[in-house]
Amino acid sequence: MSSSEITAAPDDASLVDALRSSVRDGMPAAIADLSRLVRIPSVSWPAFDPRHVDESADAVAALLEGLGVFESVQVARAPIGDGEASGKPAVLARRAAKNGKPTILLYAHHDVQPPGQDEDWESPPFEPTLRGERLFGRGAADDKAGVMAHVGAIRAFVETVGADFDLGLAVFIEGEEESGSLSFRNFIQQHRAELEADAIVVADSDNWDVDTPALTVALRGNVAFVLEVRTLAHASHSGMFGGAVPDAMMALVRILASFHGADGAVAVEGLTSQDMQTPEYPESQLREEAGLLEGVTPIGSGSILSRLWAQPAVTVTGVDAPSVANASNTLSPMARARVSVRIAPGQTADSALEAIRQHIDAATPFGAQVSLSGFELGDPFLVDTSGWAVAEARRAMTDAWGVESVETGIGGSIPFIADLVEVFPSAQILVTGVEDPESKAHSPNESLHLGVFQKAILTEALLLARMNARD
Numbered sequence: 001m002s003s004s005e006i007t008a009a010p011d012d013a014s015l016v017d018a019l020r021s022s023v024r025d026g027m028p029a030a031i032a033d034l035s036r037l038v039r040i041p042s043v044s045w046p047a048f049d050p051r052h053v054d055e056s057a058d059a060v061a062a063l064l065e066g067l068g069v070f071e072s073v074q075v076a077r078a079p080i081g082d083g084e085a086s087g088k089p090a091v092l093a094r095r096a097a098k099n100g101k102p103t104i105l106l107y108a109h110h111d112v113q114p115p116g117q118d119e120d121w122e123s124p125p126f127e128p129t130l131r132g133e134r135l136f137g138r139g140a141a142d143d144k145a146g147v148m149a150h151v152g153a154i155r156a157f158v159e160t161v162g163a164d165f166d167l168g169l170a171v172f173i174e175g176e177e178e179s180g181s182l183s184f185r186n187f188i189q190q191h192r193a194e195l196e197a198d199a200i201v202v203a204d205s206d207n208w209d210v211d212t213p214a215l216t217v218a219l220r221g222n223v224a225f226v227l228e229v230r231t232l233a234h235a236s237h238s239g240m241f242g243g244a245v246p247d248a249m250m251a252l253v254r255i256l257a258s259f260h261g262a263d264g265a266v267a268v269e270g271l272t273s274q275d276m277q278t279p280e281y282p283e284s285q286l287r288e289e290a291g292l293l294e295g296v297t298p299i300g301s302g303s304i305l306s307r308l309w310a311q312p313a314v315t316v317t318g319v320d321a322p323s324v325a326n327a328s329n330t331l332s333p334m335a336r337a338r339v340s341v342r343i344a345p346g347q348t349a350d351s352a353l354e355a356i357r358q359h360i361d362a363a364t365p366f367g368a369q370v371s372l373s374g375f376e377l378g379d380p381f382l383v384d385t386s387g388w389a390v391a392e393a394r395r396a397m398t399d400a401w402g403v404e405s406v407e408t409g410i411g412g413s414i415p416f417i418a419d420l421v422e423v424f425p426s427a428q429i430l431v432t433g434v435e436d437p438e439s440k441a442h443s444p445n446e447s448l449h450l451g452v453f454q455k456a457i458l459t460e461a462l463l464l465a466r467m468n469a470r471d
Contacts, residue, residue, distance in 0.1 A: 030151070037056065044177075059110075080186070087176050121445055125138040136446065141434060198427060218276060223343060226336055226337070230333060230369040231331075237331070263299060275310070310344050319335070341356060379418035393459075432456070
């Protein structure tokens, strides 16, 4: 038994002080373990070596086994869809609750985005580098810091209350979040008994800033697809037939332009918005964080954060068309675009897709032949903030950070949360994280603020300890 272990039922102030000391003293180990994980280039995209994802899963499993509190720790895979192919390795640990205590499931992912071009990094992407208060490296924030927030919190919790605790504890560290969570649903269905919990912490979001914690309460969903347009059986000479024959690029451009009104707001009838109160977020902050060029104006209407969190967005993320270098005087018979639609909380992905289909049908000019394929669908998520777990999370954030938390939304999507809601309908879901606006997840020079990291660990350690004491 450690000298810091509380052997009697502590008052809450003593608990907070003990956990704070334990987290502080454990930071060197947490940073060292995180650095070892960052050195593993666990990119889960198909073009990258899958052995690195295997190595990362094994390293995470070793960390969880080293905590000495789980009845089982395993590395497992699940099939993708109905096929024979398997997804990337995930790590699953479980300890059963005792004496009527609740169970908490802690989620993060150990795979990372591709690094991009090395020359865009100030230090090698897979060499963790400390500059000031930030640790740089791919995955340092998204989401190996989430993995280590769980590990660090459990360490502090066990050191403070002892290893013979009654709280049920499960950990699920996914290995393919950055490549679409293709086997996620099958995985949680196959391991439903091990993952069953009263509360689920998804540590894959960010905070308002380095001084203010955030609880994410709204996530936009997504509908992505490839839009293909055909107008000709074969390419034709633009001089001979241009002016009478519509080419596919002309038709595609007209359809894509119809997605937005003159102010840039989405103009697809049937895509809905959510009424949401948002914090103050000036245009100057948007310009700085998004990198808006001088003279370029924001689009849409309403508060800026309502546009990012509670309204739909349509983005053309790719176009297949003749390149400028290879352009010839030809009418294109076919053109394609990848379209990404973010949908507001309160609307299902299926209903949004139907609205988009109807819009495209109405907007297609000249009788062009149109087809949609390559669908990716994810429902949005809106947290029920009335539950006891949300109250405990807010309280833990206030004690760990010294200020009250902010309720935020995310413009991006975490589609698998809808799967969690469906498979575990009675669980309260808490979306937290260790990132801040300067973390630059997915971008070159991704980084983790170590002060945020420490406070995130303490927040979760407090949540575990209070859930363990819950009647």
